[in-house]
Amino acid sequence: MRYLVLLSLALIGTSSGLKAADPPKLPKELAIVPNDALAAFSLDVATLGEHPAFRGMRESLAKSAVNSEMARVLGLKFEDVARFTTVLLSPNDPESKRFEPEVILLVTARKPLDKGRIVKSLRLYGSDEVKELEAKHKPGEKRPEPRGKADAPYYFGIGETVIAFADDRTVVFWKTEGRRQNFTSLPNPLTLLKSGAETGPLTEGIVLAATHPCAGAANMVAIKRARQNDPFPDDLLPLFRADKFFGHATLGKDAAEFTVQAEFAGKQWAAEGEEAAKKLRDLATLMMKEDVARSIKRSGPTTTEAQLQLFLLDVIEKVAIKPVDNSVVLTGRFDLGSKTQAMLTALPGATTESxxxxxxxxxxxxxxxxxxxxxxxxxxxxxxxxxxxxxxxxxxxxxxxxxxxxxxxxxxxxxxxxxxxxxxxxxxxxxxxxxxxxxxxxxxxxxxxxxxxxxxxxxxxxxxxxxxxxxxxxxxxxxxxxxxxxxxxxxxxxxxxxxxxxxxxxxxxxxxxxxxxxxxxxxxxxxxxxxxxxxxxxxxxxxxxxxxxxxxxxxxxxxx
Structure with missing residues (x-):
């Protein structure tokens, strides 16, 4: 329950109700995001990295072990990354009692990727190579090392991961949890990203992502269908009767602002959704206060964990909620001053530790x-x-x-x-x-x-x-x-x-x-x-x- 509430607030806290009147031309990594997926979220790392408030965080990332490992594997450092995009697709097992969507991550670089280096360093098997191996492989027999050829349509990696290249700057990772037994029959993840519809529940969020540092959208109709065996809590259900969430966050010189819009089929449902959103904010506030108290008792108030929780608590408490026609709009703001910058600078180290x-x-x-x-x-x-x-x-x-x-x-x-x-x-x-x-x-x-x-x-x-x-x-x-x-x-x-x-x-x-x-x-x-x-x-x-x-x-x- 705790993580459902915080995840829900995090989702809607990165969105905005402002629709783009003249949709910009989408970059390839956004153009392939299906408009009818469960959800999508995009982070413009390049824009964030250039903002003064994130300078210390960028320098900390540059010195981190994670950055060194990414450079070793992908030939990329964080400063070379342009965008991270996450897409959630319908769960592979519709009969499951748990909501476990497929997760696809797109990493877009500022410069062309060294495809051969990635295939070799990740020890990837080409899709044709895997099918050939599986036909000859005997149980218990050690598999030969991959050939390392960078000319396959898509690739299979360790840890049940399927990998493809959308273009010369974007690599796609699909973590296929628990499906090793059908590994060779898994499709190219690029085919999963194709959508027949020109517009859909995610369109506004995808368009906003092209012009804002972070944006996202959720297809609530599809999520509710996928979660039929794992329903939302009764007291929060009215909020999740929305047809979709979408929005963005913006960066100013000294502060960041975010807005979210939840669209409903009618004003009555929107009014009920407004009350549920307020309950969600209050519940998240209570839970965050409990987390803060535990962190301070365990390690004191000056740790990065405690400072991050205090920062989030301040943001959550100040979220404003109001109805607009058939929608509920949530808005918020957080300071990017010296205290926040210090916390952001320390965050990469704490995240690595976590x-x-x-x-x-x-x-x-x-x-x-x-x-x-x-x-x-x-x-x-x-x-x-x-x-x-x-x-x-x-x-x-x-x-x-x-x-x-x-x-x-x-x-x-x-x-x-x-x-x-x-x-x-x-x-x-x-x-x-x-x-x-x-x-x-x-x-x-x-x-x-x-x-x-x-x-x-x-x-x-x-x-x-x-x-x-x-x-x-x-x-x-x-x-x-x-x-x-x-x-x-x-x-x-x-x-x-x-x-x-x-x-x-x-x-x-x-x-x-x-x-x-x-x-x-x-x-x-x-x-x-x-x-x-x-x-x-x-x-x-x-x-x-x-x-x-x-x-x-x-x-x-x-x-x-």
């Missing part, structure tokens, strides 16, 4: 899912590989490989030999990416920060792992504290060899080992056995952290 945290969170979720799949197959939780005398040979991380789509790597291990045997030590450098902490370099290859807690043999109040245990616990019945209160693994402060049966020692009466603080001061992320990942403070009382670690301690967890 992205790394999200990546690490996803890694932890994948590991927890693998743990569950392992237990489904065996009825037991995963444990280290041990010999007949109870000596640990290999880490539980090795046992999870088949459940992380790494069966081929798993088959290369000799499970009756220790991690540093002649055969097994050669596999250390082949550590899967899911075990690597994003943004953190280690001295040697094959080192991981993702570790569980291990207790001494025959320990009664115990963590998930015990020394010399030749079989994991009966899962989930042995987790008497509840999976929602029990840690599976965490971001440790010091790395270990991923194949080595080494984790964080746990003594219920002793001191805790050092944890995390790689991606955020005084914090570490923990994967709980219910599948969730939580960011925990290293300053929590030891009793609280120990309660999270034990599977059968019977403690009541209190984070205050």
């Amino acid at each position: 992205a790394l945290q999200t990546k690490s969170m996803n890694n932890l979720k994948q590991l927890t899912l693998a743990y569950h799949n392992y237990s489904d197959a065996t009825s037991f939780g995963v444990s280290n590989v041990v010999d007949k005398d109870g000596k640990s040979l290999l880490s539980w991380r090795v046992h999870l490989l088949p459940y992380l789509e790494q069966q081929q790597l798993y088959s290369q291990f000799k499970l009756d030999e220790p991690w540093d045997s002649e055969n097994n030590k050669k596999l250390i450098e082949k550590m899967p990416a899911v075990y690597a902490m994003p943004g953190v370099k280690t001295k040697d290859a094959g080192m991981t920060f993702y570790q569980g807690f291990v207790g001494k043999k025959d320990q009664i109040t115990r963590p998930l792992f015990l020394e010399g245990e030749n079989r994991g616990i009966k899962f989930p019945v042995a987790i008497t504290d509840g999976t929602v209160n029990t840690i599976f693994c965490v971001e440790a402060q010091n790395p270990v060899v991923w194949t080595k049966p080494e984790d964080l020692p746990f003594d219920p009466d002793g001191k805790l080992p050092k944890l995390g603080q790689h991606l955020k001061p005084d914090c570490f992320q923990a994967a709980l056995l219910d599948g969730s990942v939580r960011s925990l403070s290293t300053k929590l009382p030891e009793a609280t952290l120990k309660a999270y670690i034990t599977i059968n301690g019977g403690e009541v967890i209190d984070e205050n």
Whole structure:
């Protein structure tokens, strides 16, 4: 609910009710946006980058790791990007109970793209090449490297991404979540962007994007149809009875202004939509105040996160809402003075930090899912590989490989030999990416920060792992504290060899080992056995952290 409200306000906060009387000629990257898609949003990066208020932010981006990576992969720096355009299309599974639209991102450069470099650096398979490979490829067999030819109609990349070039300056990315099984049958994303209609619900927003730094539109009729299994909240429903949203934001010397127009079929629906819009503004204000209070309590009022939330709170509180004929118009303004500029300058670093945290969170979720799949197959939780005398040979991380789509790597291990045997030590450098902490370099290859807690043999109040245990616990019945209160693994402060049966020692009466603080001061992320990942403070009382670690301690967890 929280994210629905904030997303809704963000959408309408970038729009305007002013229609262009004489539509300008659209650049290619906007001309191919279908007028009947679910939604589209465009950001004129070139115009924003030239504004004095964004100078500090531009310089911060230029120094960021993200900028370096983009330059390596695309041959482009942020200063070379002209426009980002996002298009949402109807979900690929209309029967799904969740609203999951297709997302297509268009990146337009100021200069011609080096197509060959992009194809090579992203290790892209040409569409014809993929179909040829799939016809010959056997399950479990390693695929050959892509030929790297830059003459295919479109391309397939890692991570279920389909890529095409709209022209010499625009590259199109289509993230096809969960459709690997039909990968070779997926069409060229450029065909998805074709629309038979000359005008449609998105026309005003697309036209405005040609002449404004940011603009967007939403086709509410199509969105409501796509969301029929995932309806809007009742108290906000009148606002989303609009046929469409569209608009833009403008930049002045010292301030930016935005306007949004929601068009309805009649004045009565518009009046009801006005009241719902006010409820949405008030609810978003309340939620943002709660977020601000949490951020300040956790890290103080001067962090970039807290400053951004305070900035958004001020903008949301001052949004004006009024009816105009069959529409509801929302307007707002925000200052671009020195305080805002300082926050914008710090934002790229904070965003990079947040992205790394999200990546690490996803890694932890994948590991927890693998743990569950392992237990489904065996009825037991995963444990280290041990010999007949109870000596640990290999880490539980090795046992999870088949459940992380790494069966081929798993088959290369000799499970009756220790991690540093002649055969097994050669596999250390082949550590899967899911075990690597994003943004953190280690001295040697094959080192991981993702570790569980291990207790001494025959320990009664115990963590998930015990020394010399030749079989994991009966899962989930042995987790008497509840999976929602029990840690599976965490971001440790010091790395270990991923194949080595080494984790964080746990003594219920002793001191805790050092944890995390790689991606955020005084914090570490923990994967709980219910599948969730939580960011925990290293300053929590030891009793609280120990309660999270034990599977059968019977403690009541209190984070205050």
